[in-house]
Amino acid sequence: MQPDPDLAHTLATPPLETRGVVKAFGGLRAVDGMSLALQRGELLGLIGPNGAGKTTLFNLLAGSLKPDAGSILVDGKDVTRAGPETRIGAGVGRTFQIPRPFAEMTVLENVLTGAQRQSGERAWLNLVKPGRVAAEERAAVEKARGLLDFVTLSKLEHEPARVLSGGQRKLLELARILMADPDTILLDEPAAGVNPTLLQFIVDRVLELNAQGVSILLIEHNMDMVAQLCSRVVVMAGGRFLAEGAPDDVVRDPAVVDAYLGGVA
Numbered sequence: 001m002q003p004d005p006d007l008a009h010t011l012a013t014p015p016l017e018t019r020g021v022v023k024a025f026g027g028l029r030a031v032d033g034m035s036l037a038l039q040r041g042e043l044l045g046l047i048g049p050n051g052a053g054k055t056t057l058f059n060l061l062a063g064s065l066k067p068d069a070g071s072i073l074v075d076g077k078d079v080t081r082a083g084p085e086t087r088i089g090a091g092v093g094r095t096f097q098i099p100r101p102f103a104e105m106t107v108l109e110n111v112l113t114g115a116q117r118q119s120g121e122r123a124w125l126n127l128v129k130p131g132r133v134a135a136e137e138r139a140a141v142e143k144a145r146g147l148l149d150f151v152t153l154s155k156l157e158h159e160p161a162r163v164l165s166g167g168q169r170k171l172l173e174l175a176r177i178l179m180a181d182p183d184t185i186l187l188d189e190p191a192a193g194v195n196p197t198l199l200q201f202i203v204d205r206v207l208e209l210n211a212q213g214v215s216i217l218l219i220e221h222n223m224d225m226v227a228q229l230c231s232r233v234v235v236m237a238g239g240r241f242l243a244e245g246a247p248d249d250v251v252r253d254p255a256v257v258d259a260y261l262g263g264v265a
């Protein structure tokens with residue numbers, strides 16, 4: 001059988017890439033010419049000391065910030081000027097270091113907010129084709145329930161999100177972004193503030209998503225978790241690329257050790 005050139009091209013194109021991206025806040029270059037490519041199906045770690053620019057880079061990748069220079073590509077297409085909705089539509093999902101669910105909405109309703117725009121939001125269609133809208137809503141609820149099952153929050157579906165612990169909020173957020181069927185996920189510190197049992201569960205879910213083919217970029221300070229999940233990590237310091245390699249190797253790299261001790265700023 002002949003190899004499919006389109007498929008080969010798709011597989012070789014990084015799902016997410018930055019080229020020379022710069023973002024300054026006043027005089028501070030939080031991200032300073034950063035280039036990075038996530039490979040398809042990869043689970044890549046992004047580490048670096050506090051203030052290295054990791055979260056700012058995530059905000060640029062997710063479209064909530066626009067870079068001052070450089071470009072951002074999703075599946076090889078330039079999305080530098082596109083907003084967050086377009087990035088979600090292009091298959092990029094993002095979680096936050098501190099998730100903020102809608103506290104008074106139920107757990108199930110929170111997951112449903114991750115669904116992409118549906119016919120029901122178009123009032124005219126609701127009037128002329130109410131059956132189609134109702135069927136879409138039923139399908140969305142079914143999908144949301146399946147995702148709550150995946151993150152083991154099913155028993156809490158009718159509870160308001162405010163009752164959830166910090167770790168459960170992270171799982172809820174994961175379920176919410178999965179509603180949009182992302183090909184690529186940006187995970188911002190999934191381990192922070194999570195108890196060890198839940199942490200292992202989150203690790204397992206992340207591995208399962210990756211095994212299903214989802215490409216993942218992970219910011220994490222917990223190096224045990226990074227070592228469990230990632231075969232490659234990129235180190236940022238002072239807004240710039242500092243090093244990359246296997247987790248065990250980069251933590252021994254003198255430049256990386258120096259950056260964590262405050263040598264690079």
Ligand SMILES: Nc1ncnc2c1ncn2[C@@H]1O[C@H](COP(=O)(O)OP(=O)(O)OP(=O)(O)O)[C@@H](O)[C@H]1O
Pocket residue numbers: 025028030048049050051052053054055056057
């Ligand atoms: N909105 C903003 N306005 C001004 N400065 C900002 C803003 N966001 C981030 N910064 C600054 O940019 C730098 C990079 O911050 P960023 O949060 O991206 O780092 P980080 O690597 O994610 O750090 P941490 O590991 O502590 O979360 C820091 O000096 C921070 O104070």
